[in-house]
Amino acid sequence: MAVVGFAQAPHVRATEGTTNGVEMLVPVFAELFAETGLTKEDIGFWCSGSSDYLAARAFSFIAAVDAIGAYPPINESHVEMDGAWALYEAWLKIRTGEVDTALVYGFGKSSAGDLRRTLALQLDPYTVAPLWPDSVSIAAMQARLGIDAGLWSERAMAEVAARAHGGDAVDLLGEPYIADPLRRHDCAPITDGASAVILASGERARELRERPAWITGIEHRIDSGSLGARDLTTSPSTAASARAADVDGVEAAELHAPFTHQEILLRQAIGLGDDVSVNPSGGPLTGNPMFAAGLSRIGEAARLLFDGLHGRVLAHATSGPALQQNLVCVMEAR
Amino acid sequence: MPLSAPLRVGFDYTRSLGPVLGHFMTELRARRVVGVRGSDGRVHVPPVEYDPVTAAPLSEFVEVAAEGTVVTWSWMPKPLAGQPFDRPFAWAMVRLDGADTPLLHAVDVADPSAMSIGMRVRIRWAADPIGGITDIACFEPATNPLPTTYPQFAEPSTTPTRPSPQPAGADRLARGRPPGEGGGRAGDVTMVTTPIHLDVVHSVSPEESKYLRALAHGKLLGQRCPKCHKVYIPPRGACPVDGVPTTDEVELPDVGTVTTFCVVNVPFLGQRIKPPYVAAYVLLDGADIAFLHLVLGCAADEVRMGMRVRAVWKPAEDWGTTLENIDHFAPTGEPDAPYETYEGHL
Numbered sequence: 158m159a160v161v162g163f164a165q166a167p168h169v170r171a172t173e174g175t176t177n178g179v180e181m182l183v184p185v186f187a188e189l190f191a192e193t194g195l196t197k198e199d200i201g202f203w204c205s206g207s208s209d210y211l212a213a214r215a216f217s218f219i220a221a222v223d224a225i226g227a228y229p230p231i232n233e234s235h236v237e238m239d240g241a242w243a244l245y246e247a248w249l250k251i252r253t254g255e256v257d258t259a260l261v262y263g264f265g266k267s268s269a270g271d272l273r274r275t276l277a278l279q280l281d282p283y284t285v286a287p288l289w290p291d292s293v294s295i296a297a298m299q300a301r302l303g304i305d306a307g308l309w310s311e312r313a314m315a316e317v318a319a320r321a322h323g324g325d326a327v328d329l330l331g332e333p334y335i336a337d338p339l340r341r342h343d344c345a346p347i348t349d350g351a352s353a354v355i356l357a358s359g360e361r362a363r364e365l366r367e368r369p370a371w372i373t374g375i376e377h378r379i380d381s382g383s384l385g386a387r388d389l390t391t392s393p394s395t396a397a398s399a400r401a402a403d404v405d406g407v408e409a410a411e412l413h414a415p416f417t418h419q420e421i422l423l424r425q426a427i428g429l430g431d432d433v434s435v436n437p438s439g440g441p442l443t444g445n446p447m448f449a450a451g452l453s454r455i456g457e458a459a460r461l462l463f464d465g466l467h468g469r470v471l472a473h474a475t476s477g478p479a480l481q482q483n484l485v486c487v488m489e490a491r
Numbered sequence: 492m493p494l495s496a497p498l499r500v501g502f503d504y505t506r507s508l509g510p511v512l513g514h515f516m517t518e519l520r521a522r523r524v525v526g527v528r529g530s531d532g533r534v535h536v537p538p539v540e541y542d543p544v545t546a547a548p549l550s551e552f553v554e555v556a557a558e559g560t561v562v563t564w565s566w567m568p569k570p571l572a573g574q575p576f577d578r579p580f581a582w583a584m585v586r587l588d589g590a591d592t593p594l595l596h597a598v599d600v601a602d603p604s605a606m607s608i609g610m611r612v613r614i615r616w617a618a619d620p621i622g623g624i625t626d627i628a629c630f631e632p633a634t635n636p637l638p639t640t641y642p643q644f645a646e647p648s649t650t651p652t653r654p655s656p657q658p659a660g661a662d663r664l665a666r667g668r669p670p671g672e673g674g675g676r677a678g679d680v681t682m683v684t685t686p687i688h689l690d691v692v693h694s695v696s697p698e699e700s701k702y703l704r705a706l707a708h709g710k711l712l713g714q715r716c717p718k719c720h721k722v723y724i725p726p727r728g729a730c731p732v733d734g735v736p737t738t739d740e741v742e743l744p745d746v747g748t749v750t751t752f753c754v755v756n757v758p759f760l761g762q763r764i765k766p767p768y769v770a771a772y773v774l775l776d777g778a779d780i781a782f783l784h785l786v787l788g789c790a791a792d793e794v795r796m797g798m799r800v801r802a803v804w805k806p807a808e809d810w811g812t813t814l815e816n817i818d819h820f821a822p823t824g825e826p827d828a829p830y831e832t833y834e835g836h837l
């Protein structure tokens with residue numbers, strides 16, 4: 158099975174569109190169909206990732222289905238997760254043999270609300286969420302743990318940001334903290350966006366693309382929901398996913414790290430050497446649309462294979478506070 | 492510019508606690524902290540119901556101290572709604588003495604320079620504990636002078652009929668169910684209520700914006716799909732059949748046909764009309780999709796499929812960018828529309 162197409166909406170701080178994503182998705186689907194020559198009738202299965210909490214309305218993904226033109230009825234599913242997990246479901250669906258193509262999409266309009274607060278609602282609802290700890294503060298506590306343990310430094314974090322944005326790490330360290338020890342450059346921007354990927358099996362993939370991105374391993378794992386029970390300086394679920402997906406020999410990696418220290422943490426957890434190119438697309442630090450950014454990592458990594466830039470690549474997606482849940486997808490050209 | 496408006500969504504999430512978290516909250520109300528011993532011997536605070544590694548159910552409670560050590564922290568210069576303080580404070584993970592895992596909470600210090608890993612902090616209890624994590628008001632440096640007294644606190648009575656004075660915040664964290672259920676002691680905390688409110692700016696699509704702006708002038712504006720030529724009201728960012736935005740504007744009359752309807756006999760929260768009344772799908776003449784509205788102006792049992800109806804508008808001075816400008820639809824008295832004219836829209 159292979160990724161044969163990828164498209165994404167522009168990363169913007171705030172769209173004028175609705176929270177149901179239709180305005181972002183219609184052009185993304187059109188681009189994918191133009192790229193692959195497929196039409197909506199050719200798609201065997203549709204699967205999306207999005208969140209009602211972000212949209213502040215129930216069953217918000219239903220309205221997004223309009224963007225497909227879902228008549229006659231389609232074979233469709235949804236996960237209240239990043240689109241990367243929708244891709245996992247689609248991968249399973251194709252493996253059943255029931256369909257040979259799937260279109261996976263994710264979308265989110267983070268600008269509609271206060272993202273830092275909204276993400277507090279993914280925390281333990283009994284002992285943590287009633288305090289409304291926000292996503293940036295939790296990441297900041299994780300960053301400090303790693304700094305204290307000598308696993309990374311504010312300087313190393315600034316270097317990650319400088320590589321993503323350009324600029325000089327030393328200059329960045331002169332900026333004020335927004336959540337000590339995090340500075341603005343350590344945090345992915347709040348981004349509205351959408352992305353979509355087409356999967357196809359075997360012969361179908363060869364028909365659709367000269368250089369499909371063949372999936373050789375895709376795995377996801379989750380760590381405890383109890384923040385205190387986790388070792389926040391590493392990511393056991395990422396390490397376990399990477400082992401299971403067999404990441405040996407990857408030349409480039411798209412890592413879904415919304416904070417600079419998390420990129421370093423993920424490199425360490427996966428065991429990526431210095432010779433592995435990380436986030437050549439710019440990564441989430443240059444655009445982090447919720448519920449699409451993980452799927453975009455898979456799309457961006459696949460594009461490296463489409464374009465013949467690499468032979469074996471890794472994509473990672475995350476969900477939950479401080480890298481709680483992680484997915485690793487390894488793809489190669491053949 | 493598309494229209495947008497602030498929207499506040501909220502719900503008071505009420506959750507039963509079960510034996511582990513229920514005991515934790517009951518003890519918090521008595522200004523004690525208990526953890527639970529995990530499969531590997533670690534003491535988890537807050538307690539977890541199942542071991543994070545082995546998934547074994549856990550039940551061995553261990554009381555821990557109200558004082559502990561900061562494991563990590565971050566600084567919150569501009570607190571968000573709902574957080575423990577509305578002035579700058581620190582978030583910290585605090586390992587209480589006797590515990591092996593840290594608890595996330597706020598530390599009340601004036602400045603980040605007062606914070607460090609390894610610093611000693613202790614719990615500042617809420618004045619009126621009610622059995623929730625907010626019974627820990629925050630942590631404070633252990634070097635602070637101890638408060639002279641906490642407000643007097645009585646052990647919960649074993650008599651369930653004891654009149655319980657409503658402490659401040661009791662509406663936020665409810666006190667529980669009748670005794671004798673689930674093996675807990677009478678008066679134990681069994682429920683927690685957490686009000687959740689999110690403020691968003693809700694935007695409508697460019698197509699819907701045109702429709703809503705036209706409504707403010709008493710006009711019903713639909714749009715036609717460029718592919719299937721169906722007329723949608725409201726117009727849509729994507730035709731659900733073709734997945735393309737509707738385009739050509741079509742002004743529709745305020746007269747149409749009831750395609751289907753139901754008689755509302757059941758009262759519900761927020762109901763504005765006394766039952767029985769009729770909610771009906773009205774297909775405006777020239778439209779290809781019906782919308783839901785009220786049919787009044789006749790007895791509920793006289794409403795029927797095919798009935799011709801006309802909009803009854805509110806006074807023009809009350810109009811806004813909303814379909815509520817139409818108060819309801821009322822029968823026109825014309826003969827019923829033949830079934831074939833609306834069968835494709837059911």
Ligand SMILES: [Zn+2]
Binds near residue numbers: 717719721730732733
């Ligand atoms: Zn159409």
